[in-house]
Amino acid sequence: MQFCFAGTLQVNFSFIEMSSCELQKRWQSDNYKNYLKVIEALNYLRDGLGPFSEHVMLDFQSEILIKNNVEPRECTTCSSKHIKKGKLQLECSNNCSKLLKDILNEHKSGKNPMAVYWKNSQIHKWSVDAWEIAKLYMGRGQSEDNNGPRTSDSAAILQLLSNCKRYQIFIPCGEVDKVRYKT
Numbered sequence: 001m002q003f004c005f006a007g008t009l010q011v012n013f014s015f016i017e018m019s020s021c022e023l024q025k026r027w028q029s030d031n032y033k034n035y036l037k038v039i040e041a042l043n044y045l046r047d048g049l050g051p052f053s054e055h056v057m058l059d060f061q062s063e064i065l066i067k068n069n070v071e072p073r074e075c076t077t078c079s080s081k082h083i084k085k086g087k088l089q090l091e092c093s094n095n096c097s098k099l100l101k102d103i104l105n106e107h108k109s110g111k112n113p114m115a116v117y118w119k120n121s122q123i124h125k126w127s128v129d130a131w132e133i134a135k136l137y138m139g140r141g142q143s144e145d146n147n148g149p150r151t152s153d154s155a156a157i158l159q160l161l162s163n164c165k166r167y168q169i170f171i172p173c174g175e176v177d178k179v180r181y182k183t
């Protein structure tokens with residue numbers, strides 16, 4: 001079976017026809033139903049924590065912009081390759097190095113900047129996109145496509161809540177890690 005949309009996009013569903021019997025069996029399996037429930041629960045977790053995590057990060061961004069007298073505009077100079085051992089190797093007119101210092105201070109691994117995944121973030125957007133700051137508190141491998149809570153997975157949001165000290169006043173010590181290690 002093949003569908004054609006507006007003459008431009010063709011989608012081939014033959015793989016579904018070929019395995020429909022297998023799919024039917026799968027849908028009737030209790031294990032598979034449980035698997036789907038877990039996926040749904042993780043999506044609920046992400047959707048529940050997402051707006052809160054974003055709100056806290058927007059406040060943090062706003063605070064460090066004011067503190068360091070930084071105008072919200074993309075930096076034309078800096079990128080993650082310019083960070084060595086937790087320090088920017090150049091100075092820019094956007095004061096990215098001052099933002100970096102405050103971001104690092106709020107990281108659980110702040111004293112070990114090598115443990116921060118700087119490549120997760122488009123650092124030139126720190127002053128205009130709070131989520132690019134948030135991604136520094138997440139695990140390795142966050143892509144440019146992760147541009148907000150809706151495009152993050154629940155594990156990444158839990159890492160953010162666990163690794164960024166800004167959330168500690170809202171969440172009792174250790175509670176996030178208990179959830180993290182159960183998911």
Ligand SMILES: [Zn+2]
Pocket residue numbers: 075076077078092093094095096097124
């Ligand atoms: Zn910069």
